[in-house]
Structures are given as C-alpha cells and as structure tokens.
Amino acid sequence: MNSLQIFNTLSRKKELFKPIKEGQVGLYVCGMTVYDFCHIGHARVMVVFDTVVRYLKHLGYKVHYVRNITDIDDKIIVRALEANEDFSQLTQRFIDEMHQDEASLNVLKPSLEPLATKFIDNIVSMIQTLIDKQHAYVGSNGDVYYSVESFTGYGQLSGCKLDDMNAGERVEVDENKRNPFDFVLWKSAKVGEPAWLSPWGEGRPGWHIECSAMATCCLGNHFDIHGGGMDLQFPHHENEIAQSEAATGEKFVNTWMHNGFVRIDDEKMSKSLGNFFTVREVLKQYRGEEIRFFVLSSHYRSPLNYSDEQLNESRSALERLYTALRNVAPVQNTVKSDFVQRFEAAMNDDFNSAKAISVMFECANELNKLKTRNPEQASLLAHDLLTMADPLGLLNQDPEAYLQSTAGSNEAMSSDDIEMKIAQRLQAKTEKNWGLADQIRDELKEQGVVLEDKGLETTWRRQ
C-alpha cells in the first residue's frame, strides 16, 4: 500500500508501518488537561498529530483518531477552588477555548474526544482487574497503587530500569507504597473534593489510568499508534503500558510516537517554568496558518525554537506559496507528478514535513515560471501544490483572500479605503504624476499594504 516509516520510541528505530487491520489505523493521542489556555507546546501536539492523521488519510487509511481530555486531576481541583467555581464548569470553559484554538490552527476534530469523567466505570473495573491479578494493592491510606515490580516489562518504553533509578533522590518516598515507583490508580477524596463511588471508597482516578481505560475502550486492547509529547514517555506512557498490558494480557500499542518540545531561548517551554506563550496570545499577532507552518517547518521530533523571527519567516514562506497560487485555476493531473512523489517520499520518511515543504517550494518555483509561459502546465502544478499542502493542513484558503487578510487582531485599514486609494493612484498614474502615485503607495505601505502593478492593474496584499 505504501512504504510509510515511523520512528517507534519503543524500538528507537524507524519501522515500516503495518496496521493491525489492513487499511485501518487506530491512533490515540494524550490530549490536554483542561485547567488553562493552550500554549504553543500544546499547539505543536495538536498540529503534529493532526498532520499524521491527515497524511494517513491521504495514503488511503481509515483512521480512528482518539484524543482524550483529562477533566479531573489535582490541578483542576486547585484551580476550581481558586476560581470558586465548580470543577466541571471550569473544565468546560477550557474545553471550549481549546476547541477555538484548534479551529484557528485548522486542526480537524478527532473521531472521538473522550472525557475521563465519563469513563469512571471503565476505570474502576480496570483497577479491579489489576487488583484481582495482583498487579495492584490498596495502601494503608486507602489509595490504590499499581505495583511496578509485578510487571516484568516495566521500563521498556523509557529505557529506565527500576534498579538503576535512585528512589528517594528525585522520587519522594511514600510510606504507603511498596516500591517508590508504584503509582496511584485510585485516589481517596478529601472532604469537598469531586468524588465518585468505588469499591475502595469515594475518590477519583489517578493520572495514568484514565488513558489506559479510554484507549482500550475506544480502540481495543491492542491498537496501532499512541502519541503525545516527549515528556509523557516517562512515567505516563510507561505506566499506561504497565496498566493496560497487565490488565488485558495483550500487547497494548505497536508504535509509540513522541513529539519534541517547543523551546524559548533553548529552554523547554513549560507551565512550571512559566516561559510559555498561549495560542491565544500569539494569534493576536499571527495567523493560525502561520503558527501551523511554523510547527511543520521542522521535524516533529526535533526541538522547535519559538521566536518572532521564526513566525515572521513562516509568514514570508506562506506569502510566497500563496502568491504562486494566485491567478491560476488548479487542474488535476492524470498522473502523480514527480513533485507529489517526492513529497510523499519525504512524508513517508517518518513524517518529514520540513523536507516535504521544501518540495512544495520547488513546485512553487516551477509554477511561477510556467504561469506565463504555459498556463495549462501551471494549472496542473497548482493542483499538485494543493495536493501536497492538503495533508499538512496548509494553503486551504483562497490565495487572494489570504493575502488580503489581516494578521492577528491588529487594527487595519479597510479594503474599501485601500481600493479608494488605489483608484486615486490609478488616476495619478494615467496622468503620469509619478510623485503622487508613489506617495500614495508609500502611504499604503505604512499601513502594511503592498501594491503590485501590472500595467494599469494594481493588486494589493497585506504584509
């Protein structure tokens, strides 16, 4: 069907992707814990895996894409308390905000978006199974713990060996645990905390179990791809494997994908460091598509350094691509062009979007050349360019509309005013009053509007 290679964190190698069920892919991605706005790091996960899904579909797969929402955890409880708000109200607020950000980034909706709080029954029964199978125990404080020593494969994903990890140094020693790396499956509720009934009293699920429950419920015990940010590799994903495989007795996931971090000044962007930009903030200055391009301009496993310069470059790059698409009617080619083939080769190599994008630029260059010389060929190339852009979620807007759109939420001159100025300038031009014509052009330039003359016809775009 294809020769898609994916880097599997489990084997630390690129592997030929082969779905469990021919033609179908089950994909689970760890989504947001909803207690705050999404930052650019979250945007990266969304865009990267959205691109993975789009590309898998481009290859002809039917994709079951599940991206969960964690809507109960300690931080949510704290925030709700601070805001004097019911926790479910708080989470709903940020779920809505998240959906807005996703729309801005042209991220498609997943097939399913399960909420942890809607899967409590499944979570409880999974924990019960783990207890029954002696993989979990109830501590003296009433919390239920997973026993890492009971699972022989523990550490396979992260490469951590229990013996080598210095417990007590970085990990707090907890009297209730048999092993310091044992982790909570069920947490007893304190007074006033949100709680659900369980055989172990009122409480809530621990951090990792909800993903095991939701993933296996939505996609089956064994599925194709599981993804998320690098930092989830350990302990979150390691624990998911331990829980799921111990409970079901089956292999959990074939391919593990982890995306790299967004950095600021060579440091990880993170909530705990406080050095993050929210998607919302960045959208005040840049178009969603510019952010999306920025994310895809480097390989998903590489670090991605955030800066205005980078976003500005993305802006220029998109301007070039959209400019190439102006004034050409795309016409579908009957054969797969060399460009598209090279694009697919790049994407087949572990979703190398950076390389794939470079092919798009080569195509744009050819398109620019052929526009005047051979319009029919140009139309085919325009379609090729769009064919490549589609799985990346780029270039989906009308070129003229894009180029004339305002970036961010800045106050801008209206289109009507611009057209009026252009009409004035045309008058000046016909009178060969170059001084006035240039003056008007300069004025518009100061408003961020660039004019392009083609004889007596003038097109405009915003910078």
Add this chain to the structure above:
RNA sequence: GGCUGAGUGGCAGAGUGGUUAUGCAGCGGCCUGCAAAGCCGUGUACAGCGGUUCGAUUCCGCUCUCAGCCUCCA
C-alpha cells in the same frame, strides 16, 4: 548519578560516504515609469581531535558544549 537526543553556511532547517536541499536575509542582473512580486545568477556550511576508507559533514572512538526525562508538564 542513570537514561535519551542534539551540535550544519548570516539566520532557520533538511539531508548525504565522492555531485544543488529548501526558506528568509545579502549581493549582481532581468522585468518595471519607479517599485513590488516573479525569474536568473551568486556563498571554500557541516563543534573539536583521532580512526576506518581511494575519499567523511555523513561510519567508529574520544573530548567539549547544549537540551530533555528520571518530580506536575505536550
């Protein structure tokens, strides 16, 4: 301390055992009333030191530097 990963031209960022990444910026030219856009041309880049090789930025070893995980984090 344990375990990962990375160091490429002015910047960003792919890739390769011997031949052009790509984008932005710069320089020269074409086009234009002048511009803009576009096109053409243009850069002794691959952290350091050894090794393997006819030949290494690309493979191996060591050194240096940086980042990440091991604690909530995408």
